[in-house]
Amino acid sequence: MSMAKTMTEFDAKAADSGSKATERFKESGKRSGIAVPKERVSLLAREVLEAVYGTIRRHKVTYEEYNSLKDWLISVGDDGEWPLFLDVWVEHVVEEVATEDRQGSKGTIEGPYYVPNSPEQKTPARLPRRDDEPGIELTWRGQIRGLDGNGIAGGKVEVWHADGAGFYSQYAPGVPEWNLRGTVVADGDGNFEIQTMRPAPYQIPTDGACGKLIAAAGWHAWRPAHIHVKVSGPGMQQLTAQLYFPGDPHNEDDIASAVKPELILDPRPAADGKGEEMVYDFVLDPEA
Template sequence: MTTTSPTAAGSGANATQAFRAARQSSGGEVTSPERVSDVVQAVLSGVHEAIRAKKVTYPEFQAAKQWLIDLGEGGEWPLFLDVFVEHVVEEVAAETQHGTKGSILGPYYLPDQPKLPSVSTLPMRSDEKGKPLVFTGQVRDTDGNPVAGAELDLWQADDEGYYSGFAPHLPEGNLRGVVVSDGHGRFEVTTIQPAPYRIPTDGPTGGLIEAAGWHPWRPAHLHLIVRAPGHRNITTQLYFQGGRWVDDDVAQATKPELVLDPRPGDDGKLRARYDFVLEPA
């Protein structure tokens, strides 16, 4: 493993900055006071019930209070929420959605990456380690029609499990890009198979994981946001058959429908196909 591992604080700061930039560009969504009251009361009721059911003591409450303070001061709220909470929000959203299954966005998305043609190679170092992977497929609508010019915003970890923009030793934009499908909705992306990775454990989130006796691992995956005018965006992750942690993901974000089964091609490169289905907006 590299000796320049990203810290929890550094990853949290970058994730917070990216989140705020995305919120500013989208304008956010106005929530009524009635809705705020309803949701917050439900969350607090759940916390109160857990305290009663588990007979939480004052020392335990003070420890939790200190942990929340540390979490905020360490800038780790994006990390904690994306790992332990987002998968449930995504499950609720999926109840009214059709087309390709979604998954969590995670804390490592960076917007405004360069656009690439339908047949392309993700930006990478000249000596990028890892098994070469050719990822192909087609974007269609729910009626089976090809979606020309669909954008596949793709990002992934490298062969050591690190993301550009969050690990100081990686060049900017490494293994990130927006691939635009051709006139038939098809695409072919050459990249490398990513590695599983540990979420940063040197901060409060890692302290909680250690105290609870959990593991900090996420399975190897490709991140994608697939979008096209007039269609609902899909945010998803694609995993690898037989990969470690696929059945025991710390973020609980894997789904059977999102598992790839790469096979070696005649050129020795791994090849995997996945077709995306977009529903009308």
């Protein structure tokens, strides 16, 4: 009599995480659309197509290459990897344009693995984790401030990140639902403390359509270790960012091109000898 195998995060498949990312996007409300003038749609569509035409003409693209592209585009949809493809290779430029007028803290891409409504705790907070969670203990202290330097009462930090093996809860089997995800409410002066674990670098899924592109182009699939955040406060623009660790070899060649110097952390050995601790603050811009 055979016994069913217990699935673990190491059994994660690109098609599974891709379909979940696609499902999340459909549920997010982001696809409700806006009333874009026809002239704007025409302008953007034509310029994108002209760029494609220029590439074909400049590099004498063959029918074999064209059909390979067509087959690959179909497989991206079949694998549910459009959110992954767009968030890895396109979003960083959209974010750059969308936040170019901000004076406060720098942000970067959201990525495909955000899940809203994570469990909320008041500071000091401890993100949900397994009893045997692998990795290094990390205590993070900071403050949410406005451009005037005053702390923001009611400020919140949503946090999510990969575990010590590079996997995200809700996108890999065998990982508890809210593992290393949470929303932390700062105190009346905007101060917060978050206890978590240091995440690991990881490769984006390579057994699906995006992996085929990476292999065919001879690229690497690595993202440096990072902590995702969404920081908010009453009357303030929400900041979406990723925070990175010094010395990671992929800070310089992140496949998602999302690393900025302002987002590099400075963890130090903890005073009590247990893991690491760091300080990183946020400055939010007021709502327009």
